[in-house]
Amino acid sequence: MARILIAGAGVGGLAAAHRLRLHLPQSDQIVVFDQNSMHTFWPSLLWVMTGTRQADQVQRSLTTLKERNITVVHAPITALDPTGKTVVTEDARWTGDALIIALGAVLDPSAIPGLVDEPGNFYTLAGAEAVWDQLQTMGQGRVVVLISRTPFKCPAAPYEAAMLIDGALRKRRRRDRVTVEVWAAEPAPMGVAGPAVSGAVIDALEERNIAYHPQQVVSQVNASDRRLTFQDGTAVSYDLLAYVPPHRVPTVVEAADLAPADGWVSVDRHTMETRFENVFAIGDVTGIPLALGKPLPKAGVFAHRQGEVVADIVARRITGRNNGSTFDGVGECFIEMGRGIAGFARGNFYAEPAPAIHAYKSGRHWHAGKVAFERHWWAQWW
Numbered sequence: 478m479a480r481i482l483i484a485g486a487g488v489g490g491l492a493a494a495h496r497l498r499l500h501l502p503q504s505d506q507i508v509v510f511d512q513n514s515m516h517t518f519w520p521s522l523l524w525v526m527t528g529t530r531q532a533d534q535v536q537r538s539l540t541t542l543k544e545r546n547i548t549v550v551h552a553p554i555t556a557l558d559p560t561g562k563t564v565v566t567e568d569a570r571w572t573g574d575a576l577i578i579a580l581g582a583v584l585d586p587s588a589i590p591g592l593v594d595e596p597g598n599f600y601t602l603a604g605a606e607a608v609w610d611q612l613q614t615m616g617q618g619r620v621v622v623l624i625s626r627t628p629f630k631c632p633a634a635p636y637e638a639a640m641l642i643d644g645a646l647r648k649r650r651r652r653d654r655v656t657v658e659v660w661a662a663e664p665a666p667m668g669v670a671g672p673a674v675s676g677a678v679i680d681a682l683e684e685r686n687i688a689y690h691p692q693q694v695v696s697q698v699n700a701s702d703r704r705l706t707f708q709d710g711t712a713v714s715y716d717l718l719a720y721v722p723p724h725r726v727p728t729v730v731e732a733a734d735l736a737p738a739d740g741w742v743s744v745d746r747h748t749m750e751t752r753f754e755n756v757f758a759i760g761d762v763t764g765i766p767l768a769l770g771k772p773l774p775k776a777g778v779f780a781h782r783q784g785e786v787v788a789d790i791v792a793r794r795i796t797g798r799n800n801g802s803t804f805d806g807v808g809e810c811f812i813e814m815g816r817g818i819a820g821f822a823r824g825n826f827y828a829e830p831a832p833a834i835h836a837y838k839s840g841r842h843w844h845a846g847k848v849a850f851e852r853h854w855w856a857q858w859w
């Protein structure tokens with residue numbers, strides 16, 4: 478009997494677990510570990526933030542995995558041992574034939590003085606709800622969408638957030654009394670996707686009268702005065718702060734010597750195998766350098782495909798069946814623009830010398846596509 482351990486039941490971990498269950502005999506054990514009992518579909522947080530989704534619409538219990546003969550361990554992982562392919566929780570130690578690390582990125586607002594005092598971290602469910610609480614009563618003032626540090630997951634999300642906030646304020650007929658701005662610790666939106674995609678996002682912000690301030694790295698947040706201070710000394714006041722916090726590698730991954738404290742897990746970019754045989758890492762926990770000198774963006778679309786690729790490889794090594802597969806860097810992304818409109822971009826991020834990404838004309842059909850994908854996400858596994 479083989480046993481595969483999957484650390485993390487987010488996007489990548491779930492994709493790997495379900496694909497492995499298709500490949501492996503029922504007698505082989507697939508064990509998924511997560512500190513949370515619920516799976517959250519993160520893209521829908523942008524709709525929580527603007528009032529079109531409630532908390533119970535964006536989460537499902539992980540216990541349903543048991544119906545598919547996938548073992549779920551609901552506990553924080555306290556240690557990983559890649560040499561022994563071992564996962565340690567407070568009261569158990571599990572060893573497997575292969576280990577798939579899909580622990581994502583830790584959100585760390587405490588890395589910036591004062592940021593934890595602000596509730597609007599819309600990369601969490603509570604933060605998205607807090608933004609909506611403020612937004613629906615806001616009569617006038619200044620909304621700042623802040624990208625505090627790079628890298629961050631879903632390069633489109635903060636720009637989508639600004640455009641969705643714009644749309645929500647227009648719907649409430651408050652937009653003429655509220656300014657919306659993006660302050661970003663990066664030189665351009667979605668820079669890895671190339672100048673055409675970046676330019677299209679900047680144009681979309683301009684069309685909506687959303688001011689964009691790139692290359693502004695926040696150094697301090699004063700929540701009582703509602704003021705941001707940036708590294709170049711610029712000070713900006715706000716009435717509502719919606720922010721992307723700094724991201725870092727999970728402590729257990731760093732402690733296992735799989736990544737440096739200020740970095741991410743290195744993997745073979747096609748097989749996702751780490752330097753330890755039969756130990757794989759997928760999704761946001763990884764750092765994959767691209768030819769243009771920037772890393773592959775952290776995104777669910779990549780975590781999902783990498784999870785399936787790793788499942789194919791592991792199953793092939795165990796059963797000798799299926800042709801295996803490789804991760805080719807292809808991905809796509811919907812870009813919500815508010816008021817029922819979205820854009821869409823797709824391409825090969827492994828293309829050299831630079832990713833070859835095509836941005837499609839925005840329209841209502843892409844928004845419908847994003848809604849349909851959300852429905853599909855739940856229907857396929859729940």
Ligand SMILES: Cc1cc2nc3c(=O)[nH]c(=O)nc-3n(C[C@H](O)[C@H](O)[C@H](O)COP(=O)(O)OP(=O)(O)OC[C@H]3O[C@@H](n4cnc5c(N)ncnc54)[C@H](O)[C@@H]3O)c2cc1C
Pocket residue numbers: 484485486487488489490510511512513519520521522523552553554555579580581582599600601630631634727729759760761762775776777778779780810811
């Ligand atoms: C607001 C928002 C919008 C987004 N929109 C999109 C989008 O439109 N398209 C897209 O492609 N991507 C999008 N993303 C990004 C996408 O959600 C992530 O890239 C994706 O979830 C990464 O998958 P993962 O499996 O690597 O990590 P995650 O999905 O974050 O899963 C990691 C799991 O590991 C668990 N874990 C971590 N540490 C421990 C521990 N010590 N013990 C036990 N369990 C642990 C966590 O609880 C979590 O369940 C969005 C993200 C956000 C926040």
